Amino acid sequence: MPTSAPEQPIELDITNVAHGGIFVARHEGRVVFVSDAIPGEKVLARITDARKKSFWRAETIAVLEPSEHRRDHVWAEASVDRDPIERPGGAEFGHMSLEHQRALKNQVLSEAFEKFAGGAAPDFDVESVAGDDEAGGLGWRTRVRLHVDENGRMGPYAARSHRVVPVASLPLATTRLSELIELDALVEGAASIDLIDPSGSEPLLCVGADDLKAAGTVTERVRDRGFSVDAGGFWQVHRGAASTLTEAVQRAIDGALFEPRADNLDLYGGVGLLAAAVQDRFGDTVRMTSVEADAGATRHARRNLIAGNIEAETARVDRYLTHLHSRLSAVERRAFRDATVVLDPPRAGAGTQVTAQLAQLAPAQIVYVACDPVALARDAGAFAASGYELTSLRAFDLFPHTHHVEAVASFVRAR
Known part of the structure; x- marks a missing residue:
């Protein structure tokens, strides 16, 4: 078993899915948990975390032998074609068919x-x-939190990090939320932006924690x-x-x-x-x-x-x-x-x-x-x-x- 992670990308055969939205491979006897893959695929992956003796973590950087279930990612910014540090988190199964998900x-x-x-x-x-199914699994999310980086740019975090990734779209968000926000705008004086689309009241855009608290109560209908529920409540x-x-x-x-x-x-x-x-x-x-x-x-x-x-x-x-x-x-x-x-x-x-x-x-x-x-x-x-x-x-x-x-x-x- 190797004692240190290879510096260069390695080829991995993906054999299974694991809890948490990651996939399983082995490299010279060691378990490797890989993101953005599908069981049955051969991928080129970069080791990102080798701190554990029992397993490593890796990111797919290219698909060498794709699964029949692979599709173009529903969120272009999360595509495997982009560097993993530039892929937003929150749609980790978006590269495969809904049926296979x-x-x-x-x-x-x-x-x-x-x-x-x-x-x-x-x-x-x-x-x-x-x-x-009719909507392709899109447009369902009624609550979205975006983060703001030191330059005032907004976006979700990259997967398993606090790196803000600017995006041009929010495909999982409801239409009302997508229409509520200009994603290329710069933000001052706030660390986060909350978008809320209650079923029984008007959608809200809250800039910062104080704005979210001041928004008060929204109405959800079932x-x-x-x-009634606090705008920032569960x-x-x-x-x-x-x-x-x-x-x-x-x-x-x-x-x-x-x-x-x-x-x-x-x-x-x-x-x-x-x-x-x-x-x-x-x-x-x-x-x-x-x-x-x-x-x-x-x-x-x-x-x-x-x-x-x-x-x-x-x-x-x-x-x-x-x-x-x-x-x-x-x-x-x-x-x-x-x-x-x-x-x-x-x-x-x-x-x-x-x-x-x-x-x-x-x-x-x-x-x-x-x-x-x-x-x-x-x-x-x-x-x-x-x-x-x-x-x-x-x-x-x-x-x-x-x-x-x-x-x-x-x-x-x-x-």
């Missing part, structure tokens, strides 16, 4: 379950959002509901994601196991999107507590969920569950076994503490919304070890031309 996302999620969940995942397909970025996840969570809940008056929970609840999905399916008699660490999001959740019996509390989920365990009587703990828990944790997942706390509460069913395949698989393995059966898994292509995939998994307590 979804096949690779399916593979990554399936392999994560085999490795971390203790068994194969149920059969599933990565589902597209309505309209995306079916017949309006949701909301799903795909124009159809909120509706897609609403429908997916509603379908994921087993109605035969759902008890409206139980101590149902919506964890990592944000501004109340998924609590509202539960209420819209089962009616205003639903009792549920939505728990969110961000106080601003909780304030919006209280307004968004004003009808019915849903409460919103500001707390870290692990601390909330610790407090819940400490105050439940034996009778209340038994009653909790009728509850349904919906959770939508951050990319790192719920983790060992939260999964253990939920297993101790032993709710009837758990519906888990995940944006990271490995985190979901690890938590699924923890639930399985605690006596829960994975009863369904769906995956959604909410981020076309990137490696990201969203999944909704259902777990039912073994009787």
Whole structure:
């Protein structure tokens, strides 16, 4: 095995895809993670990071034997023809067909379950959002952050760096956002620019953090509901994601196991999107507590969920569950076994503490919304070890031309 990275570009045969939007090759026995490639290709690559003994990182600089799935990149500035340091990040799968992107996302999620969940995942397909295929996977992003360099030029960062790359287009952004910004303009006095295209209010261009904070509240619409959210707060970025996840969570809940008056929970609840999905399916008699660490999001959740019996509390989920365990009587703990828990944790997942706390509460069913395949698989393995059966898994292509995939998994307590 070589002890130092070669200074000259090397030829690599790409054999697989890895979690994180990179691809796998080997050079003289060492694993090399390569960007901008496709399994089955032979590429010329430049080693960019050789600090680890177990693997190197590399960038494709030329494709010697292209895959049948390779296409012209949807973002010209990210093409393999450009020097890697001049390629903007954020569209790392944009050089292949949408169909093949979804096949690779399916593979990554399936392999994560085999490795971390203790068994194969149920059969599933990565589902597209309505309209995306017709649009070529473009025009879906409703929130874009651009950065400003020392010369006042704006653009996204290059992949895995803080180097600003000026661009002439934003193909993943909605039309309203693309029309809102002059990308060749110079910016003074700000480090970033935020573009926001809410579904229920006018688009915003915010220059700098102070401008974003001053923008206040925007409105997002999902079916017949309006949701207030801070302009800089979290909301799903795909124009159809909120509706897609609403429908997916509603379908994921087993109605035969759902008890409206139980101590149902919506964890990592944000501004109340998924609590509202539960209420819209089962009616205003639903009792549920939505728990969110961000106080601003909780304030919006209280307004968004004003009808019915849903409460919103500001707390870290692990601390909330610790407090819940400490105050439940034996009778209340038994009653909790009728509850349904919906959770939508951050990319790192719920983790060992939260999964253990939920297993101790032993709710009837758990519906888990995940944006990271490995985190979901690890938590699924923890639930399985605690006596829960994975009863369904769906995956959604909410981020076309990137490696990201969203999944909704259902777990039912073994009787």
